[in-house]
Amino acid sequence: MSYASQARSALRICYFNGILPLWRQSTLLIAIFLTPVSFVFFLFVIAPRDLFAYGVVGGILFTALFTGNGMLNDCAYYRLERQLQQVFVASPVRSTTFVLGMALSELAFTLPAQALFFTILWITHPFGPAALAGLLAVVLLTWLMATTLGFMISTFYSQLREIWPVGTMVFSTLSVIPPVFYPIAAIPAAWQWAAFFAPSTFASQLAERSIGLATADPTGAPWLGVPGVQLLGLVGATALFAAAAAKLARWRER
């Protein structure tokens, strides 16, 4: 198959694996909304009003990060439990097409939640088209990073039961501990550099900057506050996970 038809195949996987089930099983929709919406709600109740925008950006990034959890579980489930990866291996569909199709399904799944968060953010903290473009770009980069990481982790396992706790652990850590829901200023300047061990911090700084919120000013490592460096950090992490996945993933078993 040509590259164009591989791309169409990826979209097709997204359609029947991401959009159709969402349409059929609206409880899934609620499940996706639930955690980030409750976080945002708590912040709305307890946090000072000027910090609320950080919370909504946190909800957006949490949702984008958790596509990685879906990716991890779905890929493992299809490979180990349903033997469905096999029907794509023994077919004209290439591994990258399958992985991209799965990642797009995860993105499609989160679109309703994202639409809600973007609306809340726009109402409480109005922003222009340039800011919107910046935010969308960060969401897409975060989705790419997270799904690549999720896929990479899924390839480590040969038993589904071992996977259950892994995704929640990894992606909660990435979205709750680093400054995703709260401003990085809450961390003493001397320690802000440490937050950048989590790739999600790069994403949150870029997202917050694009809508004009205050971002990192780490003493000792001021270069970590430069947007170009942050972009490089996010893209670099994605590339790293992708390279590891390409090396470790078993499209054909050994």
Add this chain to the structure above:
Amino acid sequence: MEILSAERVSKTYAGARGVVRALDEVDLTVARGRLFGFLGRNGAGKTTFIKIASTLLLPTSGSVRLFGEDVVRHPNRVRERIAIVPQEGRPFYHLTPLEHIREYLRVRGVAAETANARAEELVDAMGLRPYAAEPSYRLSGGLQQRTLVAMILATRAEFLFLDEPTIGMDPFARRQVWQVIRDAARAGSTVLLTTHYLDEAEQLTEELAVVESGRILYRGTPEALKSRVGREVRLQFEGGVTAAELAPFGPVFAERGKVIVATTRSRVAELTQLALARDATFNVGPVTLEEAFLALVGRSIEEEEASA
């Protein structure tokens, strides 16, 4: 002309019980358009061979050529032209049988109209019409398996790998599926299927290989395998007589509470007297593949035990 040729294919798995030799220098060829069966007990190595030939698994040594292409070196050239029903596969949770066929074909690059037409056709042929609009999570195991088989057969791939395609199906469904598999072969596809149902191997396959402990014990037609038993009738007793009592009449096979003896027509009367004297129920009929298989595999197990 052969479409698949395997040469000295071996596969060892490193497991908890040490090294398992799943395939041991297997040589095999399959002719184009043939309906070829792999028959063997659980753990014989059937799935391992299918996975290697269908580019799902790397062999430890040896080579397989499919369409003249080396499956290890050029998997992508092979993948364009094959499809597989994996062992213990399950369909997508929320798709209906009709959608399964249509979506899988679309992902494989089949045009919309063709995909729709084939989905309708296969849903009818596989007896899935009453369930065509049910999401698969509401279907029974047998219907889910039929959905998966329909999805793969609809590809009309040049080479179809079917690993235990009729598992979990009722006798009517199995016959329906057999017919669809026969049609696929008649339309030009080559089919390699595994089964441990002897009647399936006997009725469906044109040629078969009996696999045991990673080796091929027999390769030929089901008829030729049956004729190896050297007797024409079988009598099956549900208890009441012992294997030792039957031994003078011919080869005896004991399996899960039943005793089978293969014998000649002339001795049926004598055996009937014996059964009546014991109040034993039996049935009688022509020798089947079961006796041939049990004789062949039983002998191989005995040899292995003797050499160990």
